[in-house]
Structures are given as C-alpha cells and as structure tokens.
Amino acid sequence: MPQQLSPKDHALFRQVVRNFELKQYKKGIKTADQVLKKNPNHGDTEAMKALIMSHLGQSEEAFALAKEALRHDMKSHITWHVYGLLYRQEKNYEEAIKAYRFALRIEPDSGPIQRDLALLQMQMRDYQGYIQSRSAMLQARPNFRQNWTALAIAHHLSGDLEEAEKILTTFEDTLKGTPPVADMEHSEATLYKNTIIAESGDLARALEHLEKVGYRCTDVLAVMEMKADYLLRLDRKEEAAEAYTALLERNPENSVYYNGLILAKGIAESDHNALKALYDEWGDDFKQAVDAYLQRMLKKGVPSLFANIKSLYDDPAKRDTVQALVEGYVSGKAAQANGSSDSENEFLASSYYFLAQHYNYRLSRDLAKATEYADKAIALFPKSVEYQLTKARIWKHYGNPAKAAEEMEKARLLDEKDRYINSKAAKYQLRNNENDKALDLMSKFTRNETVGGAMGDLHEMQCVWYLTEDAEAYLRQKKLGLALKRIHGVYNIFDTWQEDQFDFHGFSLRKGMIRAYVDMVRWEDRLREHPFYARIATSAIKAYLLLHDEPDLVHGPITSGANGTEITDDAERKKALKKAKKEQQRLEKIEADKREARKAAAANAKSTVDGEVKKEDQDPLGNTLVQTKEPLKDVMKFLTPLLELTPKNIEAQTLGFEVYLRRGKHALALKCLSAAHAIDPSNPTLHVQLLQFRKALDSLAEPLAPQVAEVVNPEFEKLLPKSQDLTQWNESYLSANKDSASHVQAALTVRQLLDKESKAQCEKDLVASLDALKISFDDAVSGLDLLGEWGSDKTAFAEKASKKWPEASAFQLN
C-alpha cells in the first residue's frame, strides 16, 4: 500500500511539483527530502525527486530512486510517468513508451501522459500508435484546432491521405465564417490541406482548391510555386509559362524557375536559339556580353568573378573565349602599367588574379602559368588575401600540402579577423596532417570555455567540417584512436540532429506551420543521406577495416622501413611496435597532465551555475574505441545507414563488400558487388573484388549453407561465370582500359593474385602506367601505395612520378 500523506505533507508534495515546473531544482530536492523524512516510502515524492535529480545531471542516482519509487507504489501514474520520462532522457524510447502506457492505464484521462506518449510515438514513427493517441486527444479536447491538425498529420504520414483531408475538412466546416487574413494558423492549414490533395495525385482538384483559397494565404511565394508546379504537371503549358514568368519577376536568380519555363514553353534542350532568346529576356545572356561583363567586373575588382564564370567552362569554346579575352586585357595593359593610375593597376591585378584562378581550375589547368599570374597579382597588391589564397590553392593542386599550408598561413596573416581565411588556413594544416597547429588556429575563433577547450567547443558547435578533416588527417597517419574519436564525434552530432526534431512535434502544432513541420519530419527520415554523413561513414569503415587487418595499430602508427617498404623482418617489427607503444604512453601522460591542471583550475573557480556539472571526457585519445575486440561489429552502425540511404554511392558498395567478406556474410557481400556492378561495371575496385569473391568461394573452410548457396551461385554467375578463364578475363579488362591508370592498377593487382610469379612484370607495368593517357595526381599516389601493399620497392616509380609532378611531396621518398 502506498503511504498516505498528512495534509501538511501533501501540500509540501505539491510544492515539490511546483518547484520542478519552475526549474527550482535545489529547492525542490530540499522540499522532497522534507516529505521523505517523515514518509520515507512515499513513491510519488521519490519519483518527483528522481525527476529533479535527472535534470541536475545525476541520471544514475535518479534512475535508482525512480525504481525505488515504483517499488513503493506500483499503482501510481506518477511513478510510472517519471520512470518513462527518465527512459526518454536516456533515449531508450521503447521502454519509455511502455512506462507511459502503464501510467496511462492507471490514469486514462491524463492529458500530460497522453501527450508525452504521443510525442514519443511520433519520434519513433509509430504512426498507428500516434493515430490512436491523437484520436484520444481530439476526443478529449475537440475545440482546439491543433488537435484536428495533429490527427490529420498522423493519417497523412501513415499514408492515408483521404482520411487526413477529411479531418481537415471536418474542422473547416465547424468554422463560422472565414477567419481573418492575419490568422496564419488558418492560412497554413489550408495550404497544408492543398498539399495533401496534390500528393494524392489529383492535381486538377488541388489547383481548383488553390485558386479558391490561395488569394488569402500570406505565404505568397509558396502559393505561386504550387500553382506553377500544378499547371506544369497538368500540362497546361501556357498558364504554366505565365506562372513561371511571374516567379522569375519576383526572383530572377533561381534556375529552377528557368527550367520550369523551358518545360512550359516546350523548348527542346538542343534548341539553343530558343534557349538564348529566353535567357536574353532576363538579361542573362553571358556569351554575347561576356567581354563587357568581364571588363566591368574586373574594373570593379570583384574577387568572386571567376567563381561566377567557371560554370561556363563545361563548354570548351566558351572557356577558350574567356581565356583569350582576359589574356588580351593583360597583354595590352601590362606595357603601360608601371606608373599609371591606380584604377588601371587594379584592373590589371584583377585580370592577373582571374587568370591565376583560370589556370588553376580543373578544366583549364596549367599550374606554372597560374603561379606566374598569382605572383604578378601579388606583386601589385601584396596585401590581398584573395591573391595569396590562390597561391595556396595552386600548391594544393601541385600535390604539396606542406607548401600549400605555408602559403595559406600567409594569407591568414593578412586578415586575422576574418574567420573564413582562418578556417581555410586550419583546413590546409589538416591536409598537411598538422592536427595540433590546425586546432591552435581554430581556437582563435572558438570560445574555449567548454571543458574540452577548443576541441570541446568545436564538438558543441557541431563543426562537422573540421571534425571530419581532423579524422581524415589522423586516419592518413594511421592514428586510429584519434581518428575514431573524431568519427564518433560526428556520428553523435548526426544523432543529436535526429534527436532535435523531438521538441517540434509539440512546438509546431502550437505554431501552426504544418507544411514546414511535415517537410522536416520527412527530411529527418533521410538525414544521413547528406554528403557529410557519407564522408564520415566512409572514413569510419576504412578505419575499422584497417584496425581489423592490422590489429597492432591499436598501439598507434607503426613507422615503416626504409624506402617506404613495409616491415617484413620480425625483430624490426617488434622494435617499431615498442616505439609506437612508447609514443602512446607519452601522449596519455600529456592528456593526464592536462586533466589534472583543469581539475586544479576548476577547484579554484566558483561552482558552476545551477549545479549543472559538465562532464569531462574520460577518453580524449579514443583508446576505448580503438581497443575494441570487434571492429567489424562496431563498423555496422556506420555502414548500414550508408548502404540504405545512399545505395548509388559506389564507394559505399565496395566498402560494404570488404566488411561483409571479412565477416563471412557471402550473400550480403555479393549484394554489394551486384549493386556496384549496376552503377559502373568496369569500376577498378569492383574488378579486384570480383576476383577476391571468386577466390573466397573457391577456398571456403566449409561449404555455404544450402539456402545461401542457392542465392549466391546463380547471382555471381551473372557477374563472373565459373567457366570464365580468369587470366583471359583480366587481360581483356586490361586491354579495354589500358588508357586509364586506375584501371591498369586494378588489372595488375588481379594479375598478381592469379599468378605470384608475375610480380616483377607487374611492377614494371605499374611504372609504365604513369604514361597512361588518363592519369591524375591521385591515381599516381594510389600507384605508389599499391607498391607498398605488394611489398615492392618504390624507388623507380617514385622517381618517374616526381619527374611528372616535380613539386609534389608524395614522391619524395626521403
């Protein structure tokens, strides 16, 4: 039996509840203790105390107390409700929902419990449960519009558009007269209903409805966009053209509207004259006016001119026209530059700068010329951040990250108050694997108040670009602990972003901006489709694969032998390992000292506001992460969303293969191969993997389970038939792709896997591949890495490559 409180204690209990609501946490605890002193087993008070404790960051103690509370009073909706709230805070939503359900069974009419349950159901996308909850809430309070809207959303998202529309209409029918224009909730609700009609596919009815209600919706732009879209899809071309013209009048800088207009006018993409006429009308005819435009912008000294023009370069004729024009400006002006007016100097410098960018650009690259022009521009205006920044970019393209970082640092020093150039300088330090220097630069713009210093601040401010670059730099250095630390940091930020939607399930209903809310819900469902996620997940998979293949890396990077070869000698290996361990201990010591220093500083400082304690990161070096016993299991949380949300990313598929093959999951490995094959059948990585899979099937320790074999064998037969002569298969791949270095590298790898004796020939062919027609700097670096994998001497390759890329650092072996 639960304890009964005296009237006085009951009043105190109500005081606890109020304290909590007003965020008077410390007072609340005091009052609760007063009650518990006389009634030590009063469940509701214990529960409230637990809830307050959890808000003070004492989640473990709070949980223990909440369990105690529940034991003392199983029949109280408060104890169950609090139990659910604590689970929710721990993000254990399944358990939270269960607890809420118990609470609701005890107190079926409780609004707050019902609402908390509904919010979680939405968060968990339990649409059927959400429909039930929202129906109950509507029944309890049918006079609130948001309860109707919420039920409509529930049906809409669950896929029942008809029911959703019906509910919105039912509410509209209860309105006496039309609400005022200022009633945005009404305005939004009608547009929301309109999008539901459109989604049902009945565009004619959607358009009709829009004509009826659109004139009084204050989101004018949205109404215009909806109308244009409906008309175009209804093939009412003349009206659609009018609608897109109206949109362009409002905002001429949106190419989506041009595309709409082109479709509406039925202009074929190949009909250049018609296209030109259309763009002319909007003053966007670049080609004809390019001379005047360039001169005007160069005179104004607009630094971003090239960024705006380079999109034309897909057309080589346009590219050459621009090049000839600007080269003409400088050869004409250069002769008279010295001693002439400032404005002429500025025009000349802008032109030099433009040409430096032009020759640095992928589609018109000539790095020697780029350097020449950058230097000339800098000579005229040594204080220009942009000119100096371009110099750094040129060095990046030369393949010399150290020099690039150095030049970018010069640019930064020209404007130390500008965060953009500071960010770039930090990024270039990271590309040069200078993690500490980079962080030092970043700290000039972070607050450095959080427990973890600048790095803690970058995490808190969700600075994904930096954490990603930092991770990649550590991965290049094979510092896997720190790499994994940053990778998980970014992973957690994505979790936070997913979590962020929670408060809006209630908030948006009150604000009434339903369309934006529904768009947000749908976006959250594909959050990890973002390229930021693909990039960090790719690094994560590479890191875990490396850790699985080379478990010694848990102790930090192992230095390689002379000439860049891998260490094969056992004694030498042991020595290197010992060195790595020593280095690791040194780093741990540094971190421990830092921690001590912070502790001492914190003890001196005043206690934090409102008793909130920020937790110190116990593992700043990522040791716990890297010491995992199951890297191939840990990697799955990165791989699964990657394959699910970006299946057309071929690198995701080939990495997926590597993971699944190592895990002995042959069917899943093959699924990745098939997907990669569908994207690009001649992909170099795929070519190697096809053979690896063949070999894996041929050398199984025990045969595949019959149901697996039934899927795998016929499917793989389509990609690489068993009867296929493998040498012939590989050599024909090689001859079909002989102009591409990356394909040649793949074929040579396969050749060696088929015939160990071919190693010497492969090495020779690999050096020869440096002459391939299609070879990028990155390809050449991969070639060098490949020699490392083969355990071959890199000298010949590096010498030849350094002749081709004399400024690059990758081929300077010593």
Place this chain on the structure above:
Amino acid sequence: MVDIVPLSSYPSYIDLLPSIQTCNITNLPENYFLKYYLYHALTWPQLSFVAVVRPKGGYSSKGAKAGDVSGHYPKVAGYVLAKMEEEPTDGMQHGHITSLSVMRTHRRLGIAERLMRMSQRAMAESHRANYVSLHVRVSNVAALHLYRDTLRFEVEKVESKYYADGEDAYAMRLNLESMWMDWKAIEARDRENAKDEDADEGEPVGELGKKDAAEDDKMVRVKVGRGLGVGDLVEKNESQQS
C-alpha cells in the same frame, strides 16, 4: 552561378540546413546549434533564404514535384536566417535578421542584397512587419555599405559591446510597410465569396480559430546567441503531475 532559393517553401530546401550551418561557422564567430536553425525554419518558414551554387548540368528532378531539388545538396554560398521579433518592446510587429553571411569566394556579386530583399518582402507579405531590424559590427564596412547605402537602412543607435569580443554594433532598421499586402481587398473578396456561397452571413471570426492561451504560454522565450537551442525550446511543464 548562384541560385537564390527559399529555405522552406514548396518544395522544401530544408535538407540544406547542415550546409547552412557549415557556411555560418566557416565565416562568422557567432554560431548556433542546428536546432536553432530548425527553430527558425519551423517558426517562420517564409523568411529565410539560401544562395546555392548551381550544380553542373542543373538539377534533375527526383521527386514528383516539378522543382524538387531535394537530395541534391548543392554547395551553399550564403544564407540569410531571419525571424519575427516575438515580444517586440515597442509593440510593433517587426522582423529581425538573425544571421547573414556569404562565402568569401562569392562576395561582391550582390548575393547578400538579393537574400535580404527576398527576406524583407516575405516579412512584409507574410507577417505584415512594420520594419526589419539587424545588428552589424561597427568595423564591418562592406556590410554597412550594403545595409545603409544599397538597402537604405537607417542607424537607430549604437549598442555598446554587443558582440562577445567586445565590439560595438550599429542597430539598424528599415521600414517595410510599403510592401504590405492589401488585406482589405482580400477581406472584401472573402465577403464576395461568402455572399455567392451563402446568403446567410456568419460571424466575422470563428472562436475556434483562436489558439488556446493556456497552451500558448508554455514556450520559453529564446535567447539570442549560442546559449539557445536544446534546453530553451523544451516546454517548462512537460510532466505536470497534478
């Protein structure tokens, strides 16, 4: 080439939020959690705009909608994040620019001006804003030129030590009433429609359309700057036990 697109219209560009956040933290010292951007996008979806670098070959529409560019993730070159002042001290409905920035690589192309004009128009049309206000660092000559000379803002006052690093800010504002919609005409059309449909005139305002005051006051006012976000959006009394 750069496109100016609405953050949240039809179709929605909300999947650009992480890229907008990156643009902000690359350029400016005043940074926010993603949730604060979400808060803007979901409270005043009409007011924020993004400048994106048009992808090579344009956007291929993936969805059913004609202009649906979701899933393209073009590079963000700039953005304006805007709001309505929730509790205006002068009692006047007005908009406020929370943050605006353009990547250094895309400056002086008129992008900031276009972003501002789009946002200003939306403030006037959607929210009948009397004016729009903003703060700018006194040292930021380029921004001052844009606001004062190009967009015709007026300096209202200097706010001493407005920024975390101790710099002063100009508080500026621009009247927007000239862009208001003619609500009287709309309401006249409403009456026309009502007459056509039904001779029996209803009440001018449906009581049901009004929000519940008791439910409304639960929102905590949001602070400006980095302190806001997670905790501040949470309702105070989410577990009322009574």
